[in-house]
Amino acid sequence: MGAFLKENLAHAHVLIYGVLVIVVILYMPEGFVGFAAARLRRKAAAK
Amino acid sequence: MKATLLAWGLPLVALLFLPLWITSPYALHIFILLFIAIATGESWNVIGGFAGQYSVGHAAFYGLGAYGAFILLQDRHVAPWFGVWVAVAIAAAVALAIGSITFRLRGPYFVLASIAVAEIIRLAALNWKDLTNGAEGILASDLPPLQLGNRLITDWNSKIPYYYMGLAMAVFSIGVNFAVKKTKLGYYLQAIREDQDAAHSLGIPLTVTKNIALVISAACTALAGSFAAFYIGFIEPQQVFGLDVSVQMVLVAIIGGIGTVSGPLIGGVVLVLLSES
Numbered sequence: 001m002g003a004f005l006k007e008n009l010a011h012a013h014v015l016i017y018g019v020l021v022i023v024v025i026l027y028m029p030e031g032f033v034g035f036a037a038a039r040l041r042r043k044a045a046a047k
Numbered sequence: 048m049k050a051t052l053l054a055w056g057l058p059l060v061a062l063l064f065l066p067l068w069i070t071s072p073y074a075l076h077i078f079i080l081l082f083i084a085i086a087t088g089e090s091w092n093v094i095g096g097f098a099g100q101y102s103v104g105h106a107a108f109y110g111l112g113a114y115g116a117f118i119l120l121q122d123r124h125v126a127p128w129f130g131v132w133v134a135v136a137i138a139a140a141v142a143l144a145i146g147s148i149t150f151r152l153r154g155p156y157f158v159l160a161s162i163a164v165a166e167i168i169r170l171a172a173l174n175w176k177d178l179t180n181g182a183e184g185i186l187a188s189d190l191p192p193l194q195l196g197n198r199l200i201t202d203w204n205s206k207i208p209y210y211y212m213g214l215a216m217a218v219f220s221i222g223v224n225f226a227v228k229k230t231k232l233g234y235y236l237q238a239i240r241e242d243q244d245a246a247h248s249l250g251i252p253l254t255v256t257k258n259i260a261l262v263i264s265a266a267c268t269a270l271a272g273s274f275a276a277f278y279i280g281f282i283e284p285q286q287v288f289g290l291d292v293s294v295q296m297v298l299v300a301i302i303g304g305i306g307t308v309s310g311p312l313i314g315g316v317v318l319v320l321l322s323e324s
Contacts, residue, residue, distance in 0.1 A: 013321055013322060016321060017318070017321055017322065020302065020317070020321070021298060021301075021302065024301065024302050025301070030304055030305065030306075031300075031301060031302055031303050031304030031305055031307070031310050031313070031314065032302065032303055032304055032310070032313050032314070032317070033303055033304030033307045033309050033310045033313055034304045034305075034307065034310075035304075
């Protein structure tokens with residue numbers, strides 16, 4: 001498994017990095033901290 | 048308040064004692080990279096997060112910090128712990144000059160101007176071979192040992208002194224963010240971020256306030272740049288003045304949470320772990 005990943009997906013972290021940046025910009029414009037804070041606020045309001 | 052102190056204090060105490068348990072040089076290397084990412088992200092956050100001025104040319108200050116301290120060591124034999132402060136002062140002075148010109152611009156025009164300034168400084172470093180050694184770069188040799196009186200503190204042969212210096216630098220940057228956020232300057236910057244014209248109409252001096260934020264941000268970035276350069280032991284223009292250095296700082300803040308103190312910390316953890324995986 002390790003050898004397969006090293007051989008075929010040696011630069012997969014760059015892909016993950018790019019996807020992460022796009023996902024954060026599109027769905028979490030205030031970043032992880034802003035997203036978590038909004039979720040907590042919504043949860044508290046629902047209670 | 049108590050919860051905030053606990054949330055920041057407990058991880059800090061754990062990090063202070065971490066090298067007692069973790070002795071692997073690779074693990075310590077990851078932590079040092081993490082501290083550099085946090086320090087640069089927090090530094091950028093002062094101008095980009097609080098003031099909303101998206102500078103994509105912060106590599107200029109990072110590189111000035113790195114080159115300033117390195118050149119003082121190689122050419123004038125000034126020990127890094129003194130040379131670093133001179134480099135920080137140079138970066139702050141350059142930031143003041145750059146800010147006075149580029150803060151006349153807003154939005155995407157400011158972003159482009161900040162990139163252009165960083166490129167000008169990179170090209171100057173690349174071509175001023177007598178001072179910077181051009182594309183060949185500078186290798187740090189003979190880093191003098193740190194002594195207090197006659198007592199040797201460290202000779203820089205292990206990663207542990209770099210770990211503690213990196214931790215101190217990251218904590219300092221976080222402290223600067225807290226200080227800026229809680230003072231009048233922080234409120235001014237947030238007002239400017241939300242609506243520059245409204246802030247101006249309320250009597251907030253736009254250029255002066257943004258310049259102060261840029262100088263603070265540049266000084267912290269230069270400090271991180273100096274530290275990173277001495278840790279790596281080699282610098283060349285593309286490595287410290289490159290656009291990718293600026294983008295890395297911006298991404299750390301954006302992914303973690305822009306305009307928050309804990310955001311660049313989270314962003315730094317995510318990006319360093321990802322790039323080192």
